[in-house]
Amino acid sequence: MISNVLARSTMRASTRQIARSDLYHFSNSNGQNIPFNTKNRAGLAIKMTLYLGIGFAAPFLGAWWQFYKAG
Numbered sequence: 001m002i003s004n005v006l007a008r009s010t011m012r013a014s015t016r017q018i019a020r021s022d023l024y025h026f027s028n029s030n031g032q033n034i035p036f037n038t039k040n041r042a043g044l045a046i047k048m049t050l051y052l053g054i055g056f057a058a059p060f061l062g063a064w065w066q067f068y069k070a071g
Contacts (some may be wrong), residue, residue, distance in 0.1 A: 001034055031038045 036044070036047075
């Protein structure tokens with residue numbers, strides 16, 4: 001009985017894996033596995049600088065705002 005349950009559970013797991021293995025297809029070329037374009041290096045540098053700069057500056061701007069409100 002236990003062997004039947006174990007055999008069925010492993011069969012279900014393997015069929016799920018087979019069914020899900022072809023949901024996504026990514027080609028094996030450079031830059032095709034990320035959701036943004038890396039060909040325009042200047043644009044990428046500007047976007048990354050803005051994204052990372054805003055994230056880095058947010059705590060400092062928040063602290064400045066709290067000091068500004070306090071007078």
